Amino acid sequence: MMILVDDAGGEWQMIGHAPWNGCNLADFVMPFFLFIVGMAIALALKRKTNRLMALKKVICRTLKLLFWGLILQGCTLQILLLASLCYEGGYSHAPDKLTYGVSMKEIRWCGILQRIALSYLVVALVEISTKNERAEERSPGWCSIFKLYYWQWLLGAGVLVIYLGLIYGIYVPDWHFTVHNRDNHDYGKVFTVACGVRGKLDPPCNAVGYIDREVLGINHMYQHPAWRRSKACTEKSPYEGPFREDAPSWCRAPFEPEGILSSISSILTTIIGVHFGHVLIHMKGHLDRLKHWIVMGLALIVSGIVLHFTGAIPLNKQLYSISYVCLTAGAAALVFSAFYVLVDMWGVRYLFLPLEWIGMNAMLVYVMAAEGIFAGFINGWYYDNPHNTLIYWIQKHIFIGVWHSRRVGILLYVIFAEILFWGLVAGVLHRFGIYWKL
Numbered sequence: 412m413m414i415l416v417d418d419a420g421g422e423w424q425m426i427g428h429a430p431w432n433g434c435n436l437a438d439f440v441m442p443f444f445l446f447i448v449g450m451a452i453a454l455a456l457k458r459k460t461n462r463l464m465a466l467k468k469v470i471c472r473t474l475k476l477l478f479w480g481l482i483l484q485g486c487t488l489q490i491l492l493l494a495s496l497c498y499e500g501g502y503s504h505a506p507d508k509l510t511y512g513v514s515m516k517e518i519r520w521c522g523i524l525q526r527i528a529l530s531y532l533v534v535a536l537v538e539i540s541t542k543n544e545r546a547e548e549r550s551p552g553w554c555s556i557f558k559l560y561y562w563q564w565l566l567g568a569g570v571l572v573i574y575l576g577l578i579y580g581i582y583v584p585d586w587h588f589t590v591h592n593r594d595n596h597d598y599g600k601v602f603t604v605a606c607g608v609r610g611k612l613d614p615p616c617n618a619v620g621y622i623d624r625e626v627l628g629i630n631h632m633y634q635h636p637a638w639r640r641s642k643a644c645t646e647k648s649p650y651e652g653p654f655r656e657d658a659p660s661w662c663r664a665p666f667e668p669e670g671i672l673s674s675i676s677s678i679l680t681t682i683i684g685v686h687f688g689h690v691l692i693h694m695k696g697h698l699d700r701l702k703h704w705i706v707m708g709l710a711l712i713v714s715g716i717v718l719h720f721t722g723a724i725p726l727n728k729q730l731y732s733i734s735y736v737c738l739t740a741g742a743a744a745l746v747f748s749a750f751y752v753l754v755d756m757w758g759v760r761y762l763f764l765p766l767e768w769i770g771m772n773a774m775l776v777y778v779m780a781a782e783g784i785f786a787g788f789i790n791g792w793y794y795d796n797p798h799n800t801l802i803y804w805i806q807k808h809i810f811i812g813v814w815h816s817r818r819v820g821i822l823l824y825v826i827f828a829e830i831l832f833w834g835l836v837a838g839v840l841h842r843f844g845i846y847w848k849l
Contacts, residue, residue, distance in 0.1 A: 412436070412439070412440055412443070413440045413777075413781045414776075414780050414781050414825065414829050414830050414833075415436075415825055415826070415830065416428075416435075416436055416437035416440060417437075417781060417783075418783075418821075418825045418829060419821055419822050419825045420437055421651075421821075422817065422818045422821045422822065423818065423822060424640070424649045424650050425649075427637075427649070428637040428668075428728060429637065429649075429726075429727075429728065430637050430638050430639075430640040430641035430642075430644075430648060430649055431613075431614055431637070431638050431641050431727065431729065432719075432725040432726060432727050433726055433727075434726045434728065434735065434738060434739070438726075438728040438735070438739070439739050439742060439743075441523065441526070441669075441677070441728070442677075442680045442735075442736070442739035442740060442742075442743060443739070443742075443743050443746070444523070444527060445526075445527065445530050445677055445680040445681045445684065446680055446681070446683065446684035446687075446739075446740055446743035446744070446747075447684060447743070447747075448527060448530065448531055448534075448681055448684060449530075449534060449680070449681040449682060449683065449684020449685040449686075449687070449688060450684045450685070450687055450688035450691070450747075451688070452531065452534055452535050452538055452681070452684075452685050452688065453538070453684075453685050453686075453687075453688025453689050453691070453692060454688050454691070454692070456535065456538050456539060456542065457692050462539050462540070462542070465539050466536075466539055469531070469532065469535040469536065469539065470532075472531070472849050473528045473531060473532040475849040476524045476525070476527055476528035476531065476849060477524070477525055477528045479524055479774075479778075479849070480522045480523065480524030480525040480528065481518075481520070481522075481525070483522070483524065483778065483782050484518070484519050484520075484521075484522045484525075516630060517591065517630045517631065518631060519631055519632065519633060519634075519667075520627055520631050521623075521627065521632075521633075521667050521669040521670055521671075521674070522669055523669060525669065525674075526669045526674045526677055529674050529677075529678070530674070530677055530678045530680070530681040531681070533566070533678050533681075534563070534566075534678065534681045534682055534685055537562055537563055537566050538563070538685065540562075541560070541562040541563075556686075556689060556690060556693060556694075556703075557686075559689070559693075560685075560686065560689055563682050563685055563686065564682070566678075566682060567678075567679055567682045567683075570675060570676065570678050570679055570682075571679065571733065573675060574672065574675055574676045574733070575733070577618055577622070577672055578610070578612070578617070578618045578619065578672065578730070579609070579610040579618075580609065580610070580618075581609065581618040581621060581622070582607075582608075582609045583606045583607070583608055583609065583611065583616045583617065583618060583620075583621045584606060584607060584621075585603060585604065585605050585606050585607055586603075586604050586606065586621070586624060586629075587601055587602060587603040587604065588601070588602055588604075588629050588663075588664050588665070589601050589602075590602070590663055591630065591634075592634065595663075597663060602660035602661075602663060602664070603660065604616075604659075604660055604661045604664065612724075612725060612727065612730060612732070614638045614641070614643075614661055614666070614729075615659070615661035615664070617730060618672060619670055619672045619673050619729070619730050619731075620666055620667070620670070622670070622671050622672050623666075623667045623670035623671055623672075626671055627667065627670070627671070629664075629665060630665075632665040632666060632667040632670070633665055633666060633667050633668055633669075634665045636664075636665065636666035636668065636729070637668070637729065638661075638662070638666060638729070639651065639654075639662055640652075641662075643655075643658065643659060643662065644658045644659075644662035645658070645662075666729065668728065668729050673729070673730055673731035674731070676730075676731040676732070676733070676736060677731050677736075679733075679736045679740075680736055680739065680740050680743075683711070683736075683740045683744075684740075684743070686707075687704060687707075687744060687747065690703050690704065697751075697755070697756050700751070701748055701751070701752070704744050704745075704747070704748045704751075705744070705745065705748055707741075707744060708740075708741040708742070708743075708744030708745045708748065709741065709745070710741070711737045711738070711740050711741030711744065712737070712738055712741035712742060712745070713741075714734070714737040714738075714741075715734045715735065715736070715737035715738030715739075715741065716734075716738065718733065718734035718737065719734045719738070726738060750763070764834075764838065765830075765831060765834025765835065765837075765838065766834065768834055768835075768837035768838040768840075768841050769833060769834050769837050771837060771841050771846060772837040772840055772841070772845075772846055772847055774847045774848070774849060775837070775840070775846075775847040776833045776837060778847075779833070780829055780830075780833045786802055786829075789801055789802055790802055790803075805824070805828060806820060806821065806824050806828075809824075809828075810823050810824040810827075810828070811824075
């Protein structure tokens, strides 16, 4: 789904990230990650009786996630330049000229893997420290499963209080920023954003952005936030386009969608996922599990929708609002339940084998496909013209040309030449027992 929304979202903005309030298909990707991480925590630690050994593995995996998150965040552009090492007779002058690289003054510290690492670490530590060896022998009922793991829910309540207290209690003063993009005609200009408010959830004056600017530094935040596609910024909204003449100054500012306060809120999604994993462990009957999952999933979805449409707390991925937590975690619960019915109950497994193979090599597919490393490397090789690459030729002649539509062609290219392709690659690697694990 991440590959789909990243690579086809430019042509189909209804599946791309919502510019601010709202929830499109792309906005479900991160919560689905965190939800299944929570389920994996419950399953992976259910037989770990040695807490010290489990603690070491959790810390080691957290450090690996942080390492790869920073590497991919800061060095993707450098990796994409690998193909350039073979130009001019197989010799590259780039290392001497230093025409590539990432400035440590502007590197982005936060990201997808970093957020997963934080949620994984916090929830796994609580799972390890509160684990009851005798709990596996019990068969808790509908309510007692909550009591059995009440520490996780106390953690969730603490996270909720901290998030709401900070997002509605912090005073956000006026702030300013400088445009550092040399390709932007506003390069070097300093813009001021007037705030001086408390408890606002609009793009320029929310506590999430304020905390990130103060702690991370504005130069270390994401430079192309989704809000640039909002109606206040561009007439082409929800598509990208030049800024309106009357666009407010904050349209040009950076914003971190995987920032500090929003990552604290995202821990709630992982806690919900852990609970669903506990249900899978303790409840032995298919129908008992499904009843619990579906009822809780529907309750979460309804809660999120009510909070949004009553105006109490809008759905917002950038802020990781509570309504967004409820809606997306509930959706993850129902999607997981549907797969559980199809695969575990009805035995329809072969249809989903490509997804199973991708899951077995998720890190490889994430790096090569979702992060665009493989496509970037292939695009580094061209014939006669830099735009005449293998990927461009495949898109133009096999997909776009056949359907006489760029939008349809790009969508089909992503589905078949990327998602299905990497599913088959992962299947071949599975056949030979090759996996990239953290």
